[in-house]
Amino acid sequence: MEVFTLFADWLVYGVLGLAPATPLSGALQFFVEDVGKIFFLLVLVVFVIGFFRSMLAPERVRKMLGGRNRLFSFPAAVGLGAVTPFCSCSSVPLFIGFLEAGIPLGVTMAFLITSPMINEIAVFLLISTLGLEFTVVYVVTGLVVGLVGGLVIDRLHLEHWVEDYVWKIRMGESALPEGPQGLKARFDYAVDQVKEIVGRLWPYVLGGVAIGAGLHGFVPAEQLMRYAGPENPFAVPLSVLIGIPLYSNATGIIPVVEALLAKGLPVGTVLALMMSVAALSLPEIMMLKKVLKWQMLAVFVGILAVSFIVVGYLFNAFF
Amino acid sequence: MEIKVLGGCCGNCETVMKMVAEKAADLGKDISLEKVTDMGAILGYGVMSTPGVVIDGKVVHAGGIPKPSQIEAWLKG
Numbered sequence: 001m002e003v004f005t006l007f008a009d010w011l012v013y014g015v016l017g018l019a020p021a022t023p024l025s026g027a028l029q030f031f032v033e034d035v036g037k038i039f040f041l042l043v044l045v046v047f048v049i050g051f052f053r054s055m056l057a058p059e060r061v062r063k064m065l066g067g068r069n070r071l072f073s074f075p076a077a078v079g080l081g082a083v084t085p086f087c088s089c090s091s092v093p094l095f096i097g098f099l100e101a102g103i104p105l106g107v108t109m110a111f112l113i114t115s116p117m118i119n120e121i122a123v124f125l126l127i128s129t130l131g132l133e134f135t136v137v138y139v140v141t142g143l144v145v146g147l148v149g150g151l152v153i154d155r156l157h158l159e160h161w162v163e164d165y166v167w168k169i170r171m172g173e174s175a176l177p178e179g180p181q182g183l184k185a186r187f188d189y190a191v192d193q194v195k196e197i198v199g200r201l202w203p204y205v206l207g208g209v210a211i212g213a214g215l216h217g218f219v220p221a222e223q224l225m226r227y228a229g230p231e232n233p234f235a236v237p238l239s240v241l242i243g244i245p246l247y248s249n250a251t252g253i254i255p256v257v258e259a260l261l262a263k264g265l266p267v268g269t270v271l272a273l274m275m276s277v278a279a280l281s282l283p284e285i286m287m288l289k290k291v292l293k294w295q296m297l298a299v300f301v302g303i304l305a306v307s308f309i310v311v312g313y314l315f316n317a318f319f
Numbered sequence: 320m321e322i323k324v325l326g327g328c329c330g331n332c333e334t335v336m337k338m339v340a341e342k343a344a345d346l347g348k349d350i351s352l353e354k355v356t357d358m359g360a361i362l363g364y365g366v367m368s369t370p371g372v373v374i375d376g377k378v379v380h381a382g383g384i385p386k387p388s389q390i391e392a393w394l395k396g
Contacts, residue, residue: 057382058367090368090382092327096358097367169358172365188386196384290358 004040008033027217034209034255038125039198042205042251045124046197050190058094061111066101070154077107078146081114082139091284095291100171105162106154112288113304114146117279121197122250129258137315138271145275145307152303161296204252212255221263228265235269236312240305243276250278268315272308280304320350320394325361325371331384332370339372342390350394 008029012018018025061080065073091112098108118139126135215224228235253274260270280301289297322339326332336354343350355361355373364373368382374393 059365059381062367093358093361093367093369096362100362165359169362171362192383192386 004033004037007036023217025217027213030216030255030259031209031213034129034212034258035206037128038205038209038251038255039202041125041128042121042198042201043194045121046194047190049120050193051186058090058097062097062101062103065098065103065107065111070104070107073103073107074110074147074150077103077111077150078114078143081111081146082118082143083120091287092290095288096166096169097171099162099166100169104154105159106150106152108150109153109300110146110150113149113279114142116281116284117142117146117250117275119250121201122254122278125251125254129254130261134261134267137267138274141271141311142275145304145311149300149303149307153299156299158296158299161293161299163291163293166291201249201251204249205255208248208252209255212257212259215256215259216262219263224260224263224265228269230266230316235266236272236316237309239269239273239312240276240280240308243273243308244280244301244305245282246277247281247283248277250274253277266316267319268312268317271315272312275308275311276305280308320348321353321375322350322393323353323355323373325355325364325366325373325381326369327356327358327361334384335370335372338384338387339390339394342387343394346391346394348394 011032012025012029013020016028018028064080065077068076095108095112098111099105123135123139126138226232228239232238257270257274260273261267285297285301288300292300322343324332324335324339326335332354336352339350340352343352361369361371364371364378366378366381370380370384371378371382372380372385372393379393380389
């Protein structure tokens, strides 16, 4: 990924002739480097995954999880949630389809919690921008939160807080058309995936990089540390709260995380913010409102918020 | 030919509606085009990932925007 740093240096300090280490040149350098790096990786990863994507259609996941023992279905739901990308519009049909297949509510929720937090695009981007260690920490924490959240909802027996009409829907057994067959079809499919997914994500990525660049160049580290550093005991719950109305996909938040960590913010606080932005968002909550009564929504948001806060404090205490 | 586009919320479903309508006009095909947003109906077709496309009661596509060449094949088929 060195090449993107070199290119950004060349463009900002060479071609534009800006003096190094000023707020503007720092922000610009960050912006150019991250836009190049992230879009390059995004296209690459989406393309490669596109080759295998059809194997993980939600319809297939539903079949895999249906009628299975919880010992199998909980870990499987969390794992599949992490590798199955789906547009947040699909969370409603997915939710109903899972329940209809007899998949327990807790397992379904575990899937819904993990899915927006962890996906292959975010994982590759995390590895290349923040290193393997942070990535492993993020992924494992995300899986644990999904598992715990699902288990708690399972234990509480909240089925009566799911909208009644959901239980009445019967899913048809239509034979779905086969996915792309053969190398050529898979290649074309992967290219289409790149167009569709990059077409959907680019505003979040640009927005995220712009915020990251602004933080990098213009916000003094001391000031940020005063508000969100170790001296502020409420930094973790605050960053979770801030994350709820902020909606970004896990990919878009990465450049912001990168800038915050570089400023020296504690890992736990940054993790809490990142998870909250990715997994708890108003659009997602509005979407789930169609299938969940408000009590259940409150439990859902509550469990996630508490888990993120616990995660934040734990990491700040131990790292 | 009776075509239904299954999908709830995102702009993708609108895109598919437009693509089908345009392609049908190009080919001079007479179709009835309908958008299905009711979740019960969508799942009734066995579709969980939208947009989906149903032609004369048969699901031909689910999860994503189909390619123009696919749409052409359905309309001709």
